[in-house]
Amino acid sequence: MRRFCGKACLTRRLSSSGQQGHRSDIFYSRHISFSVYISDYSTRSRSFLITFLVFTAAPVVFLTLIAWGLCYAIRNTYRYKITDRGAYFSGGLVFKTEKMVPFYKITNVIITQGPIQRMFGVSSIGVQTAGTGGVAMPEITYNGIVTTKKPYDILLSKIEHIRKRSRGG
Numbered sequence: 001m002r003r004f005c006g007k008a009c010l011t012r013r014l015s016s017s018g019q020q021g022h023r024s025d026i027f028y029s030r031h032i033s034f035s036v037y038i039s040d041y042s043t044r045s046r047s048f049l050i051t052f053l054v055f056t057a058a059p060v061v062f063l064t065l066i067a068w069g070l071c072y073a074i075r076n077t078y079r080y081k082i083t084d085r086g087a088y089f090s091g092g093l094v095f096k097t098e099k100m101v102p103f104y105k106i107t108n109v110i111i112t113q114g115p116i117q118r119m120f121g122v123s124s125i126g127v128q129t130a131g132t133g134g135v136a137m138p139e140i141t142y143n144g145i146v147t148t149k150k151p152y153d154i155l156l157s158k159i160e161h162i163r164k165r166s167r168g169g
Contacts, residue, residue, distance in 0.1 A: 070093075073093055074091070074093065075144070077091045077092060077093060078090075078091035078092075078143075079091055080140075080142045082151065082154055082155060082158065084158075085100070085102055085103070086100050086101050086102040086103050086105075086106075087100070087101045087103075087106070087127045087140050087155065088100045088101075088140075089140045089142075099139065099140050101127055101129060101139050101140055103158050103159050103161075103162040104162050104163070104166060105129045105130070105131075106127055106128070106129060106155070106159050107128055107129055107130045108126075108127075108128040108136075109125065109126070109127055109128070109152060109155050109156060109159070110125070110126040110128065110138065111123055111124070111125055111126075111148050111152060112124045112126060121146065122143075122144045122145060122146055123145055123148050124141050124142060124143045124144075124145065125141070125142040125145055125148055125151055125152055125155070126138030126140070126141045126142075127139055127140045127141075127142075127155070
């Protein structure tokens with residue numbers, strides 16, 4: 001069998017006597033070679049797929065599971081309350097924290113919503129006091145609030161009630 005390799009890589013069959021066959025014996029061997037490349041590619045693609053799963057997909061799945069576990073643990077350990085005396089927070093995974101800010105110390109109540117929070121439809125309510133050292137940083141932050149209107153209104157009404165009572169009115 002002789003090959004004439006151009007773009008189409010023609011092959012001519014030789015007859016059993018060793019002479020060149022007729023023009024109708026010319027065929028394209030590109031299709032035969034292509035099938036060999038497919039089998040080589042599928043072997044390579046299987047090894048690539050295994051490598052991809054081990055070094056890329058498995059760590060992503062593992063880190064996603066860890067993130068979900070942390071979110072679940074944080075959600076179950078954080079407690080927010082608005083009592084008659086003030087705003088209350090308790091929670092923490094490793095270090096437990098409890099904070100209580102009386103209503104008479106609260107100077108500002110802020111609602112914030114970043115791009116990721118906007119994507120999930122949640123927001124945060126920050127309770128600020130005057131004693132934060134000149135930095136506008138909330139003393140307590142209520143994270144992951146779906147409907148911020150109700151807690152925000154409750155906080156403002158309680159603050160106004162305390163301020164009116166302290167003024168004597």
